[in-house]
Amino acid sequence: MNVRLYDSHAQALRDFVPLAPGAVSMYVCGPTVQSGPHIGHLRGALAFDLLRRWLTHRVGPVTLVRNVTDIDDKVLANATADEPWWALAYRIEQEFTAAYAAIGILPPTYEPRATASIPQMQEIIARLIERGHAYAAAGDVYFDVRSWADYGSLTNQSVDAMEPAADADSRGKRDPRDFALWKGAKADEPADATWESPWGPGRPGWHIECSAMSRRYLGAEFDIHGGGLDLRFPHHENELAQSTAAGDGFARYWVHNGLVTVDGQKMSKSIGNFVLAADMLAARPAPVVRYALAAAHYRSNLDISDGALDEAAAALGRITGFLARAARTLGEPQAAPVPDAFAEAMDDDLGVPQALAVVHETVRAGNTALDTGDQAALRAAYDAVAAMVAVLGLDLDGAPAQTGGAQDTLAALVEELITQRAQARASKDWATADRIRDLFATAGVVLEDTADGTVWSTTNG
Incomplete structure (x- = not known):
């Protein structure tokens, strides 16, 4: 094409x-x-x-x-x-x-x-x-x-x-x-x-x-x-x-x-909704701003709101969370072509929204492969996501797995429960430790016990 x-x-x-x-x-x-x-x-x-x-x-x-x-x-x-x-x-x-x-x-x-x-x-x-x-x-x-x-x-x-x-x-x-x-x-x-x-x-x-x-x-x-x-x-x-x-x-x-x-209205100094780049970058991580501004098709009007930025933070968090999980298992990604569906979307008048959908579908497949131990499928998903992220310029420093608003609240809750689980395990209270782990699984939060401590990510896309 x-x-x-x-x-x-x-x-x-x-x-x-x-x-x-x-x-x-x-x-x-x-x-x-x-x-x-x-x-x-x-x-x-x-x-x-x-x-x-x-x-x-x-x-x-x-x-x-x-x-x-x-x-x-x-x-x-x-x-x-x-x-x-x-x-x-x-x-x-x-x-x-x-x-x-x-x-x-x-x-x-x-x-x-x-x-x-x-x-x-x-x-x-x-x-x-x-x-x-x-x-x-x-x-x-x-x-x-x-x-x-x-x-x-x-x-x-x-x-x-x-x-x-x-x-x-x-x-x-x-x-x-x-x-x-x-x-x-x-x-x-x-x-x-x-x-x-x-x-x-x-x-x-x-x-x-x-x-x-x-x-x-x-x-x-x-x-x-x-x-x-x-x-x-x-x-x-x-x-x-x-x-x-x-x-x-x-x-x-x-x-x-x-x-x-901005919130459905054209930016205008007269109505006070003129958003300076410096103000937005002070309020949100730069990778989240990039994702939010890229998520709509380039020819469409783009509405910026706190909700749109929160959605961008959550979406970017799912991508970076998967890449972090996969890296702990596989190390650095290997060079790979972008998926055909991604290329077709980008070839069609720079269809970034459709291309991002392919990224998230691949992230979901990669998380499933992680959970089931399918190393071949994980390698394919990991390398493909890394290739797509690089083409979109989303491989920026400062893109946390969980950022902004509700994600910050989630992070605090998860970290507290991880601490309680660690205390239960230290006390050999296996019933409490297992109950907390099951609670995480039900909520779509994946725990991995590593030499450096317990790390977590979300799987729901």
Whole structure:
């Protein structure tokens, strides 16, 4: 089975055929570093981390470019006299890097900052002017949306139905929907946020930044362009228009991840449910956060609640509990292919929920093999689970077998009963010791007496 991805441009599932056989090129819109990351940022970055891991496993090496937008209206607006825009941008960039690393998101192959590619942006703008798709006016340069017949194709809109572009002053626009490629310098903006250009001093518009950086690092045509669903319009629509109007093939597949809601409501600062990544990572172990954010299909909206995080903790606990039990019997796992059902799920538009179901089915089979002493079945399950967990990036330190909420309560109760059982055995009160062990068995808690003491895990999945 080939890897199939939902292409937002085609609005259909398509077989993934890379431009260069055995290698993948992917550009993902990274953060605008105006303020710290929230869980929506983590969810988006994680979706493409999972895609990257699977394409590496299935196709070959992935060159991933994830940019940093370090010059933008919002970055300038959030700067202060004590923290200039470039210092703010760097500090916030570091916050994103730390949050990504905490939940096991692999670093990109290249992570360019927009301010390092100003000449490349100007080169594309010059080509657009030469081809008749852009014009200079009052120190600005705008893309002429009506000059490009395919404008609106990514989001299936007609120009006349679109709202005016709100990314720049309309002082020189021929059409209110034309968007800014270059913004002329303003007296109230910092002098060091300005670059010289053939059209006068200024700075780039937001959309041209990604066109220039993707071309610089991946070439005029590349495999996948990714980002959040909220970026489809106007950002990705404008990227596509300006790059193809300039003569580039640009992205062959467009992949968009769904958004995050909190307790059923869209995240919003106005209603106070905006969850910062740092707050969630302070409250929950990083592997639990990764599991919770990965558990829904990447294209669906994901609702985050305490209940969802508790479920993620319990599910991850079952996996790590089995792996710990199996390791005590078998030692380190051996290299093994992922099960066919897992591969089929991941091949089908990155079906992580279905893939996780295969993980848990294999965990249950492995626990049964442990209980019955079936060493061959245990070895097969152990190696398969380890392989699947590695592909999903769930093999993170700090993932306890039992974590969070009800699991903490369970752990305390179990440890107390284990202590009582040990005391009963020391007193040769075999009836009490056996009664406690039977109680554990009824509850689905497995005890193992080792040289280092009694260890426990749960078997119910």
